[in-house]
Amino acid sequence: MSLILDVDHVGKTFVQGGLLSRREVEAVRDVSFSLDAERPEILSVVGESGSGKSTLAAMVLGRLVPTRGRILFEGGDVAAIRSRAGRRAFMARVQPVLQNPFEAFNPLKRVDRYLFATAANFVVGGGRTRAAIEERVDRALVEVGLTLAEVRGRFPHELSGGQLQRTAIARALIPEPRLLVADEPVSMVDASLRMAIVNLFGALRDRLGLSIIYITHDLATAYYISDRILIMRKGEVVERGAARAVLDNPQHPYSIALKQAVLTPDFG
Amino acid sequence: MPTAVLQTPPAPAAAEPVLVVDRLRAYYRTHAFGLDRDIRAVDDISLTVAPGEVYGIAGESSSGKTTLIKTIVGAIRPPLAVVGGSVRFRFGGEIRDIYALTPAELQTIRWRHLSCILQGSMNVLNPVRQIRHSFQDFAFPHMGLKPAAFWQAVRAHLARLDLDPAVLDSYPHQLSGGMRQRTTIALATVCTPEFIVADEPTTALDVIVQRDVLTMLRDIQRRLGSSFLFVTHDMSVHATVSDRVGIVYAGRLVEEAETPTLFRGALHPYTQHLVASLPRIGDTTRRASLPGRPPSLADPPSGCRFHPRCPLAMDVCREKVPALVEAAPRHRVACFAVSGAPS
Numbered sequence: 001m002s003l004i005l006d007v008d009h010v011g012k013t014f015v016q017g018g019l020l021s022r023r024e025v026e027a028v029r030d031v032s033f034s035l036d037a038e039r040p041e042i043l044s045v046v047g048e049s050g051s052g053k054s055t056l057a058a059m060v061l062g063r064l065v066p067t068r069g070r071i072l073f074e075g076g077d078v079a080a081i082r083s084r085a086g087r088r089a090f091m092a093r094v095q096p097v098l099q100n101p102f103e104a105f106n107p108l109k110r111v112d113r114y115l116f117a118t119a120a121n122f123v124v125g126g127g128r129t130r131a132a133i134e135e136r137v138d139r140a141l142v143e144v145g146l147t148l149a150e151v152r153g154r155f156p157h158e159l160s161g162g163q164l165q166r167t168a169i170a171r172a173l174i175p176e177p178r179l180l181v182a183d184e185p186v187s188m189v190d191a192s193l194r195m196a197i198v199n200l201f202g203a204l205r206d207r208l209g210l211s212i213i214y215i216t217h218d219l220a221t222a223y224y225i226s227d228r229i230l231i232m233r234k235g236e237v238v239e240r241g242a243a244r245a246v247l248d249n250p251q252h253p254y255s256i257a258l259k260q261a262v263l264t265p266d267f268g
Numbered sequence: 269m270p271t272a273v274l275q276t277p278p279a280p281a282a283a284e285p286v287l288v289v290d291r292l293r294a295y296y297r298t299h300a301f302g303l304d305r306d307i308r309a310v311d312d313i314s315l316t317v318a319p320g321e322v323y324g325i326a327g328e329s330s331s332g333k334t335t336l337i338k339t340i341v342g343a344i345r346p347p348l349a350v351v352g353g354s355v356r357f358r359f360g361g362e363i364r365d366i367y368a369l370t371p372a373e374l375q376t377i378r379w380r381h382l383s384c385i386l387q388g389s390m391n392v393l394n395p396v397r398q399i400r401h402s403f404q405d406f407a408f409p410h411m412g413l414k415p416a417a418f419w420q421a422v423r424a425h426l427a428r429l430d431l432d433p434a435v436l437d438s439y440p441h442q443l444s445g446g447m448r449q450r451t452t453i454a455l456a457t458v459c460t461p462e463f464i465v466a467d468e469p470t471t472a473l474d475v476i477v478q479r480d481v482l483t484m485l486r487d488i489q490r491r492l493g494s495s496f497l498f499v500t501h502d503m504s505v506h507a508t509v510s511d512r513v514g515i516v517y518a519g520r521l522v523e524e525a526e527t528p529t530l531f532r533g534a535l536h537p538y539t540q541h542l543v544a545s546l547p548r549i550g551d552t553t554r555r556a557s558l559p560g561r562p563p564s565l566a567d568p569p570s571g572c573r574f575h576p577r578c579p580l581a582m583d584v585c586r587e588k589v590p591a592l593v594e595a596a597p598r599h600r601v602a603c604f605a606v607s608g609a610p611s
Contacts, residue, residue, distance in 0.1 A: 047474075193328060248550060266507075266531075
């Protein structure tokens, strides 16, 4: 069995304050999980704000170096990537989708600029003509239900939050990655679109064989789409397993509290 | 069911409404390179809100929800312009037409009678000043109290909302997102306004904090007897807090009913889709998302704006605009498939 991602007893400690008042905050504590290369899946990581979900995502993306433990992506240590070329090769395989699309795009720059820059970075070989790049960008946009014609030349404020988030996902799809790390990708979009994006994740998994780490606090969509789930609290994994089994019958008191806090839209 | 705690019986409909919005139209008007463009973000919307009622507004992104409430509270800046219709509030038995007021008169109504909790409103707190300054800047001029009495009122209000008065001495970054949101709610309600407009107040909060914030809002609403206009795209939030819900699609109100009616027996195909698309724990049936995408408000489809995505679309839907008519008592819907096509 080959692993696409192996998170091995990973911890992250942040140090706050300076010389006089030094305080350590353990954001992630001894987290382990792995993703199988043969079986693409959606792994949900759920928990309240401050549970270390985003720190974990940042470590998987190689943005933060773990204090303890190792993260191996396709056998290579993520923290050991130093060179520009190595970083680029890694980012072609692992792409982020961020929480707030309004913050992900510079308001003073046109949105398509990011798409073209990503395409220019990652489209390799002789196909780096303007037309090839545009074709690639358009293909990625079509995957998320947009077209290049709609996005071209627009500034972030001219697009709705949902359109921006779809653009952000399209941008992540341009290098044709293996793993998508989506940090709260649907918390800013409405219900219909939320299902569209979550269904899109399912389709990307099934069609492109993409593994997705889906970080969320929305238990209902985690239940709906994910194969496995990790429930985190204060940096630790308190419960894990097959998503539906865990959420149908949570064991840890925190998981139970989390499930109870979900608003149910049922009337009688 | 824990949700039941937050449910209250719907407010009596008989009382004089606090807010009457009549045939409101507000467009973003741009004139560039000799080209005039209207973005019809609010197009012919009429609704009323009764005293003590929580009126929810739902709809997808870019359907004009935020523009609608901006127009209702009179926060209109170019290129947004009110093209027609009126917004009247009834404060203390006196009817105030928002668009007939001078800026100075509007100023006397804001905060005291009408206040807002906006999307990402934790960002209204100045990051480099202690929270006390935000209270002083926003609320003090409207309260008409001497400083000592003002601070006493603020502390009493915070205590009533189970917030530690020590938050006044904190900087915003020292508080969690949920605490900041609760502080801004305290700020918006400290003058005990009669009407509160809340735009996505819990979006981007996690489930546990969201529940706390909603419980707090509902509690304040009950205690002050205020009316709420509650805007969120999240139908499960509406199920929890709103007495009545109006569904906005592409700048128009397409359906309006009491919340249980809307969830059990929605008539408009768009509302039916919204309700059916909600994921639930324990249910893994596939949720379809609507085909197509939200229409451009600059060039909306002819006739019923939903027709390109509607499973029931008929010829008449492409030509005529369905009026919002009463299909049952307190249940209005704008759909030819429900009301029958005009002859």
